[in-house]
Amino acid sequence: MTSNALDSPATTDPKETEKRQPLYEASTQFRNWRFSPEGLAQIREKLNEAAVAVIRNTFEVDQPGSSANVAFLNANEEVVLVRLYVTKISQLCAMFRFPEEVEATAISYLKRFYLKNTVMDWHPKNVMLTALFLATKTTNNPISLETYTSHIPKTAPSDVLDLEFLVAQSLNFEFTIWHAHRALWGIWLDLQSLPDMTSNLEPSIYDAALNHIRASRLTDAELIYSPSQIALTAFSVAAPELASKWAQSKLTPDGTQSQLSPDTIPPVLGLIKGMVLKEGHVPDVESVREIDRRLRICKNPEKIVGSKAYLAKQAEDERKVEEKRSKKIFEMQKGQTDPFGDEIQTKNLVDYDDDDDDD
Amino acid sequence: MDAVEKANAARQQQWIKDRKVGEGTYAVVYQGREATTGRKVAVKKIKVGQFKDGLDMSAIREVKYLRELKHQNVIELLDVFSSKTNLNLVLEFLDSDLEVIIKDRTLVFLPADIKSWMAMTFRGLEFCHRNWILHRDLKPNNLLIASDGQLKIADFGLARDFADPGYKMTCQVITRWYRPPELLFGCRYYSTAVDIWSVGCIFAELMLRIPYLPGESDMDQLKTIFRALGTPTEDDWPGHAKLPDYVPVGQFPKPPLRDLFTAASADTLNLLSKCLVYEPRKRITAKDALSHAYFFALPYPSHPSKLPKCSTVMNKPLDEIDANVEVASDPGAKATSKSLKRKLASPTEAKARSIARRLDFSKAPPSSP
Known part of the structure; x- marks a missing residue:
């Protein structure tokens, strides 16, 4: 999907909404997955704090005092670790020769996942595999799970499937992603049909812009800016004059109709450019290794198969299931011994159909 | 419990399944309601556990597109939640x-x-x-x-x-x-x-x-x-x-x-x-x-x-596939409904079913809306 409306979302005038709503603004991406830089930082801080509190508590229950010397990860370190795994998605996609859309979608899924979860619960090396597999399906490029895992060392089908619901839930089952590279394609097509196009549209310009977009995938840009804003930034870095020519062509003659104006575009482009220059590269391997080493100590013991806390949680879960089941059996037997029902039930009996334990 | 799991459980609580209205190989459809408002809904439970490739394509397509589309003449997807190995789509109820x-x-x-x-x-x-x-x-x-x-x-x-x-x-x-x-x-x-x-x-x-x-x-x-x-x-x-x-x-x-x-x-x-x-x-x-x-x-x-309306309210499954279509690419595409058809083929049968239900003492009398 291409979105070339450079409309910034700030306010909606009631008169404006009477006009046909731009498609992008009806999307779940626009409605639920856009943040301010501060908002994003806050979400991650809170998530990190809550996770640390829970894990610290689990440590203490296991052995009082044991959490005192643990160096938990902070929110920034989590982001850096996730960023490393964004680059791993690209490597896997290159190996599988997946289309660009699969890669970009999986990367968006991974980033969105960690706005709801912490790396201390779910390591990105696992989540990344599930996010990518899910992306092959949601973009209509499915491959069998067996083929998928057989090409990835030390990975079983269950490693991928076990997290699929968790990933889908974290994404709020919102699978559609609007990509900057599609918006870039739209700009490129538009340029070819501009009436006064004299300069040569070298494919190398498009390629250069696409590379900037790929770099932007390592940053938070897509969580803050619209695909068209990111695309125009990438294009203006590759070919500034063409970019401004395109932007000019989008302005209405009186300049009133949209929020698109020569005054508002450059600052936004500057911000995105700065962000991509600062973060749009593979993180330093040594520092990530250090983070990962600490993660081994501070990850949630309840999620480590075989650990004391894991077994305790499992036992608790099983007890709950057992309780539910025996309650159901009891209700059913009650129903059976009483075929004519002495008294009229005023409440629905347990719904036998509503069994979630699938056979 | 994780925050994400908690949110999912909270969603699940919001929707009550009242009765099964259709069953196929891959999905079961319930009539249900929203707990807080009593609004009638249809819950389509897709059994995912049996797919070796996880969430199947037709479920993914349905969720993906309905999540984005909101229009008076397109069915509304009200909510999605999972329960163990099932995916549940909460749809507006259409009779x-x-x-x-x-x-x-x-x-x-x-x-x-x-x-x-x-x-x-x-x-x-x-x-x-x-x-x-x-x-x-x-x-x-x-x-x-x-x-x-x-x-x-x-x-x-x-x-x-x-x-x-x-x-x-x-x-x-x-x-x-x-x-x-x-x-x-x-x-x-x-x-x-x-x-x-x-x-x-x-x-x-x-x-x-x-x-x-x-x-x-x-x-x-x-x-x-x-x-x-x-x-x-x-x-x-x-x-x-x-x-x-x-x-x-x-x-x-x-x-x-x-x-x-x-x-x-x-x-x-x-x-x-x-x-x-x-x-x-x-x-x-x-x-x-x-x-x-x-x-x-x-x-x-x-x-x-x-507009003309049916006199008999049918127990219509939401998702029925006609006998004359073969969907080659998605074996798991839909609730294949041979069983649905057999159960719910005609208005007379639907009527017979409701009579049978009236004789079923284990069921509650129709509760006031």
Whole structure:
């Protein structure tokens, strides 16, 4: 999907909404997955704090005092670790020769996942595999799970499937992603049909812009800016004059109709450019290794198969299931011994159909 | 419990399943309600546990597109949650569908009624196409009818998005009777025109009260189409003889539509013929159809609340597949409903079932709404 409306979302005038709503603004991406830089930082801080509190508590229950010397990860370190795994998605996609859309979608899924979860619960090396597999399906490029895992060392089908619901839930089952590279394609097509196009549209310009977009995938840009804003930034870095020519062509003659104006575009482009220059590269391997080493100590013991806390949680879960089941059996037997029902039930009996334990 | 799991559990609590209304191999449909408001809903529970590749494509498509589409004439997906190995889609509750209404011989359709259903179908479809989504399975049974008479396009299990031309797609879509000739000829590059053909077939069916082009096999389908509309010439449809699965199926003359649709107005036949143009690029678009003279001529479309309705409230499964379609690419595409059909085939059976239920002492008496 291409979105070339450079409309910034700030306010909606009631008169404006009477006009046909731009498609992008009806999307779940626009409605639920856009943040301010501060908002994003806050979400991650809170998530990190809550996770640390829970894990610290689990440590203490296991052995009082044991959490005192643990160096938990902070929110920034989590982001850096996730960023490393964004680059791993690209490597896997290159190996599988997946289309660009699969890669970009999986990367968006991974980033969105960690706005709801912490790396201390779910390591990105696992989540990344599930996010990518899910992306092959949601973009209509499915491959069998067996083929998928057989090409990835030390990975079983269950490693991928076990997290699929968790990933889908974290994404709020919102699978559609609007990509900057599609918006870039739209700009490129538009340029070819501009009436006064004299300069040569070298494919190398498009390629250069696409590379900037790929770099932007390592940053938070897509969580803050619209695909068209990111695309125009990438294009203006590759070919500034063409970019401004395109932007000019989008302005209405009186300049009133949209929020698109020569005054508002450059600052936004500057911000995105700065962000991509600062973060749009593979993180330093040594520092990530250090983070990962600490993660081994501070990850949630309840999620480590075989650990004391894991077994305790499992036992608790099983007890709950057992309780539910025996309650159901009891209700059913009650129903059976009483075929004519002495008294009229005023409440629905347990719904036998509503069994979630699938056979 | 993780925050995400907690949120999921909270969602699950919001929706109460009251009774099963249909069951297939891959999905069970319940009638239910929202806990806080009592609003009636349908819960479609998709059993995921048995798929070796995890969440299946048709469930993913349905969720993906319905999450984005909000329109009066498209079924609304209210919520999604998972329970163990099941995916649950909470959909607005719709008590009937166009197939049931067409088949109900006690109902009489006025031209204004047909116009109203067509307007709602085109509105919903125009919205899908505007959002770059092809439905690929339009048929009367996927056009659901709300209690206020509004028509809603449902079942997006075969839908897909389209953008760049030249992207190969499968031609094994759309239930046979509603499938356009280009797909029957194996065309792998197609667009919104495929849905328009289906709407044309539905339009004709509303007037005839029986399926317009009921082919018995893919090959017979082409013959049925050509018998009704004449064999296309190279002029009618340039290049069709070069399509991958092209086979000559005989020369049939083109009878005037008027011969079959004796009571239809000129505008009606004009719009119908524009939906059933052989050359896909010349077929009318949903957008243009909405401004066709047919919709502006007298009689004006009936108000949805005044449309004919079924006397018997059916236990309609939301998702039923006709016996005459084979969806090659998705074995798990739908609730295959041999069992549904057997259970819920006719209004009389539905009535019998409700009587049986009344004798079932274990069930609660109908609670006040």
